[in-house]
Amino acid sequence: MIETVTRKRIEILTDTALVKRVTSAIDSAGITGWTITPVSSGKGRDGHWREERVMGTDKVFVLTIASEEKADALAEKIAPLLSSHGFLLSMWDVQVIRGERF
């Protein structure tokens, strides 16, 4: 059996324009990496939005895998921006192989 360890996976929904705010928070939390995936549309309290790349109303998911400790540091950093910047953050435990790299 392959040995796995438990890490936190954090997913942050953000405007494309604000991605750098998120990724620099990740970098400064000492996390080794992140991955960005596209998002097409959504609905929240502010109503419906659609990806309109011409107008820059597109959003993305930034996801990163990190130790619990670093994940908490990141959540702490991002929390103040959640409301003002319209971020959405969720996190959960995952098992990874070669856990030393995270």
Next chain:
Amino acid sequence: MIETVTRKRIEILTDTALVKRVTSAIDSAGITGWTITPVSSGKGRDGHWREERVMGTDKVFVLTIASEEKADALAEKIAPLLSSHGFLLSMWDVQVIRGERF
């Protein structure tokens, strides 16, 4: 430490043409929002498919975060369509910040 609460995250794979069925089920379950992300291809019991937007054979993920109770209500609503409409549903617990909004 930031305070987090536990919520359910539900992810439903659906044909683009049928997205509205899913999102109106979400709305009518009283959940505040949802997010749609693109999907490129897949394989299941019915064989291989590829995103072919011209023919409308593209699928998307609809994902939503909700309290356990609302998530169960949604699952209940969607379950009858799973087979007939070819949906795929999975859900798991996540931690979120500012849990009151879900």
Next chain:
Amino acid sequence: MIETVTRKRIEILTDTALVKRVTSAIDSAGITGWTITPVSSGKGRDGHWREERVMGTDKVFVLTIASEEKADALAEKIAPLLSSHGFLLSMWDVQVIRGERF
């Protein structure tokens, strides 16, 4: 209440060029299906990359839901390629409806 069962959800980040290696590992682990979603960019130990489809530097997520047993078999198969092929693998428990199909 709808009855749900617990399954493993595995997500593998891979170069588009190497997708077939991953999906044939899934097929040969006896798992019934998989779904591929696009990825736009990322950063890891090897630095920053961006989707550049012309050069073929695009990556995707391959995700599959399977019983714990089959998921372990898959992890076993993929583990040796993680470093050499630059894959990233994480897995976690999810609840699904109609668990018999996975």
Next chain:
Amino acid sequence: METTALQTFTSPVVLFFVLGLLAAFARSDLAIPEAIAKGMSLYLMAAIGMKGGVAVSKSGIDGTVLTALGLGIAASFLMPFLAYALLKGFAKLDRLNAGAVAAHYGSVSVVTFVTAVEILEIQGKPPGGYMVAVMAAMETPAILTGLLLARGMGSGSSSQSTGEMLHEVFFNSSVVLLLGAFAIGIISGAQGFAEVSPFFQAGFKGVLCIFLLDMGLIAARRIMDARAVTWRMATIAIALPLINGVIGTSAAVALGLDVGSAAALGVLCASASYIAVPAAMRLALPEADPGIYLTMSLSITFPFNILINIGLISALATALSGQGAVTP
């Protein structure tokens, strides 16, 4: 006929389609990005719609136009019955899938039509500009017939999803774009079209080449993956375009359409939808199997029409028109 067939196979448009088929069969990774393919299909519909509208703005609407429209609509309503009978009787499809497939064969394929127009023009038999309106009018009636067949008259379908489906049927993107561009063509006329013709006219055949390359790739890949399609279904996917093509062409000649327009109407009857109808079926009959209806219409009927049947129908229209008229 000889020259006809030869001309077909030296036209870049058809050759790019063949290249797509071959590349996919050789398992090459050649692929057109989906956004580009979708963009090209919108372009082709806008261009064909405008060109038709400009033509009608010149020629006006007369009895022939109304005849062709009536014939097309009637054909779209009625053709699914024959298809349904064959699909249930010969191919042993269940009611649901038989109805869904029948809807595809009653409706039309825009790209088959466009390719036929290119070929007919090379052969010196250009169809009337109003045929674009006929095509748009033929897209939807078959969907209604197909649903009726699939569900039966007293179907228990919820009225909500029926309303949603009817809306989809009448406002689906290809109908809206074709008719919208047609109206724009009529309003702006030849003078307005002149401004935009370098884009919509001069680029048209080149875009069609690349689009058919993609269609070749998709059609061939789909048939290599196909599981659900039996030889009986494949036979029907060849037989229907032949039968419908003969019926449509003959009726059109009998009702007095010119050679080119009669051939075009035959091609419309022979063609099967793989854009508008699948989208409607996914909504209205989600339980029907796209693996059946898309493979039949796109991977068998479509290539058969492009490579062989357009040539046959064109020859038939010429022969029939020759019989009925003194001038060849």
Next chain:
Amino acid sequence: METTALQTFTSPVVLFFVLGLLAAFARSDLAIPEAIAKGMSLYLMAAIGMKGGVAVSKSGIDGTVLTALGLGIAASFLMPFLAYALLKGFAKLDRLNAGAVAAHYGSVSVVTFVTAVEILEIQGKPPGGYMVAVMAAMETPAILTGLLLARGMGSGSSSQSTGEMLHEVFFNSSVVLLLGAFAIGIISGAQGFAEVSPFFQAGFKGVLCIFLLDMGLIAARRIMDARAVTWRMATIAIALPLINGVIGTSAAVALGLDVGSAAALGVLCASASYIAVPAAMRLALPEADPGIYLTMSLSITFPFNILINIGLISALATALSGQGAVTP
């Protein structure tokens, strides 16, 4: 004016925009893929930039050019003050959102400008090629004024994000592409442009048609979803283009610009940005509500300008120039 208005509504460019509006209001699923829409907007900016540069390479830079540049830059700096006053006073917006919206109305819309140029050319009053440079120069000053108004002078904003924002403002993709293509047009001149004109010139109006189709779809969908916009804001979104258009056109005529260029400057003043400024606001004022500024600029002001205001401004410029000059 009659013919003018009529010509506007028989131009395919405007008709495709109307088609987009109608299709969205009818809740059709017609949609242009985002990658295609983005590609078209880049194409339009590269083409308009190059054409302007080539024109300037022929005409050279003289006093009129510098006057127009100065006027445009001053207008972009100053117009947000009036907008801000109206937005705070009449529409009761808070400081943050009023500043953000004001920035949009001080800046410009490339597509409104391009459509105006098409219409002015049809009317025989082509603006000078240098107006492209004026447009590019007007994109950013308003952003600075808007931020100042939103944040106040002694704002506590972190200097890091100000630097990031200023960089975004001066190197945002539309400014870079417009000015870059303008420079390429000047360097390569008419001879270099001849090589690429089939792409950048002949295809231009057709691409503009499809792009405006998409803009119509987006504008109408956005207003149907709109929650945050009140009737007071909607009123301002009509009043501002009227007021700014009159001011801009009059000033331009007074300073001696020709009819076409004066009308173009009026249109620039009347137009509101929905590409460059929203991107900058998302970075610099993430707390401001895009539901307000995008709906006002894109869903109200933009259609109003395309369908009505360009015609009014053109007529005004003709009337004013006629008064000031003996030759009509």
Next chain:
Amino acid sequence: METTALQTFTSPVVLFFVLGLLAAFARSDLAIPEAIAKGMSLYLMAAIGMKGGVAVSKSGIDGTVLTALGLGIAASFLMPFLAYALLKGFAKLDRLNAGAVAAHYGSVSVVTFVTAVEILEIQGKPPGGYMVAVMAAMETPAILTGLLLARGMGSGSSSQSTGEMLHEVFFNSSVVLLLGAFAIGIISGAQGFAEVSPFFQAGFKGVLCIFLLDMGLIAARRIMDARAVTWRMATIAIALPLINGVIGTSAAVALGLDVGSAAALGVLCASASYIAVPAAMRLALPEADPGIYLTMSLSITFPFNILINIGLISALATALSGQGAVTP
């Protein structure tokens, strides 16, 4: 030479590339959507393939064509040995990465070739149409040599992945599209090409402009991110195109090719692949570092060839041809 270099830098094609480099270095967010970039690269390959095929359908295949083909294939097989030696000896790369990089330098860059053809045509030295076939033939041999070098003769690679890799090598999308369009050009000839030339011919240079804008952006962004590339590797990325260009041009002139074709062959030898070969390497040598081979070929060699080396090779071909022939 003076005029040559000047002409290069007033061509919009080259200027858009420079604009892309500058915009990326200034950290502008200008970006072409990936789907559009991919679509443009497919368009360029289809167009260049067809044009070559049409040219050959006119000129026929003679001894010169076969000579050029043989020379190109031989060069592609052999050039990786020199590259490998330099990469291991001077740049201290390990066997795996040295072999992977060597494969890139033996193969060719379609866009470098296309840009060279544009420049050579402006200079009045158009290469023969058959050079497109030579280019297609040069794509793959180097991949085989590179793998041999990377893995050694008795490599323990599984036969499954070798088969997969060979399939990828011979049916990769650029080879299939280039050769397929070339065949279509031969079959449909000048007459068939006339129908589609507004799309494939008239639009070509404009698309090339936007594609090079994107290449400039990508090349500059990649080098700003580069970590793995040392100054020794950078030196080789400049030295190899110089050396290979001289060898290729001289051999071509010696074997009797005309000036334009000799220069084109020199450019092919000088160019390094960044489309077909990286895809093959990712499959066949997943352990090799794309950060090395893509940065060298795309961010150093490609701009060097576009901006400087094409001009040098063109001058060399003229000089050498002048020595060997009486007529200049």
